[in-house]
Amino acid sequence: MPYxxxxxxxxKLSFEVDGLVERADIIGAIFGQTEGLLGPEMNLNELQRVSKVGRIEVNTFSTENTTKGDALLPMSTDIDTCSLISAAIESIDKVGPFDSSFRLDDIEDVRANKKQDILQRAKEIKQKWSTNSVSEGQEMLEEVHENNSEKITTYGPKKLHCSTGIHDSKWVILVEGRADIINLLRAGYDNALAFEGGRIDESIKELCEQKEKVVAFTDGDRAGGFILKELKSVVHVDVELRADTGIEVEELTPKRVDEILAPVKKQMEEELSAPEIKNVDDGPLAELCKNKFSELNESLEAIALDSNDTEVFRVAIPELVGKITGQSGIKYLILDGIITQRLVDAAKTAGVESIIGHRTAKLSNSDGVSLKTFRELGIASN
Known part of the structure; x- marks a missing residue:
């Protein structure tokens, strides 16, 4: 019957017989001397009948007075049955009229070897495939990664990693590290800044003051909670977001990143698209700013005007606060930038009546100074 x-x-067994015997003698001894030892259901004949034992292979090597060799039994039983059959064969002490000894050398797990062969073959297939053909998807991933790397720059004296779009965005997403920024870029968000570590650099505060909304997006582990607390001690956070429990921001799929951030993004878009109510009393100011807007827009400069609408000075935005300190006679400040609390405080001291810019950051106190945006005056659409 085929197996x-x-x-x-x-x-796998080895044997030695004190006499000259043939292969058939060894097989006969294995079947005959184990029969009945372990019960009828464990007889080798019965096990072969039910396809639990395959064809026994025997090799013999004869010398002048002895016969040595090895035997192999393929089995599909459990390991307990294998052990019992092996022990029964080791009990054989006669082959024909000659004394003999049988010894178990190994019980080899064929499945383990087969798994190893499959694994090795899989490696060979992968190597051959990757050598002959480059995955189009991999090329796309690498291209995306390169593009994302180009969209990362640094901010402040500590060279904190950030997205290149952070300066133009009206809101900022504070994350823990560079890998988080890359993951947000994959999801389409280019307004992230990494505070990189538990100690929050003070330069982040200055940037956040210029934004209309500050979002903290931290990891979903215990450390993320501590870092969020430290962050809030330095900057005002409008929205607190966490990755899923036990997950880091860098590990989130782009889809999941968007699910978490999309409500904030939608809110920002709705606020920015809401119509402004223009004050009819702003007509003269709007006319004045309209004439200056074309000069200033995208120049990153500011103009100071006196009560006669005469230009007092023109200066780059980073130098503006220092320039107005100690000045007097300035009525209007028109700037191609964001109105920050630091600028408002300096303007109060200098006696400035009105500041006009693109946007107004979150302010704790602006009493005494009129603040307007180009959008409110009907000069710009955003």
Whole structure:
């Protein structure tokens, strides 16, 4: 009967007989001297009948007075049955009229070897495939990664990593590290800044003051909670977001990143698209600013005007606060930038009546100074 079982184990034995015998003698001894030892259901004949034992292979090597060799039994039983059959064969002490000894050398798990062969073959297939063809998807991923790397720059004296779009965006997303920024870029968000570590650099505060909304997006582990607390001690956070429990921001899928951030993004878009109510009393100021807007827009400069609408000075935005300190006679400040609390405080001291810019940052106190945006005056659409 052909063997149809699935081989699980190879039982390997060696033997020595004090006489000259043939291969058939060894097989006869294995079947005959184990019969009845372990019960009828464990007889090798019965196990072969039900395809639990395959064809026994025997090799013999004869010398002048002895016969040595090895035997292999393919088996599809459990390991307990293999052990019992092996012990029964080791009990054989006669082959024909000659004394003999049998010894178990190994019970080899064929499936383990097969798994190893499959693994090795899989490696060979992968190597051949990758050598002959480059995955189009991999090329796309690498291209995206390169593009994302180009969209990362640094901010402040500590060279904190940030997205290149952070300066133009009206809101900022504070994350823990550079890898988080890259993951947000994959999801389409280019307004992230990494505070990089538990100690929050003071330069972040200055940037956040210029934004209309500050979002903290931290990891979903215990450390993320501590870092969020430290962050809030330095800057005002409008929205607190966390990655899923036990997950880091860099590990989130782009889809999940968007699910978490999308409500904030939508709110910002709605606020920016809401119509402004123009004050009819702003007509003269609007006319004055309209004439200056074309000169200033995208120049990153500011103009100071006196009560006669005469230009007092023109200066780059980073130098503006220092320039107005100690000045007097300035009525209007028109700037191609954001109106910050630091600028408002300096303007109060200098006696400035009105400041006009693109946007107004979150302010704790602006009493005494009129603040307007180009959008409110109907000069610019955003």
């Amino acid at each position: 149809t079982g699935i081989v699980k184990y190879h039982v």
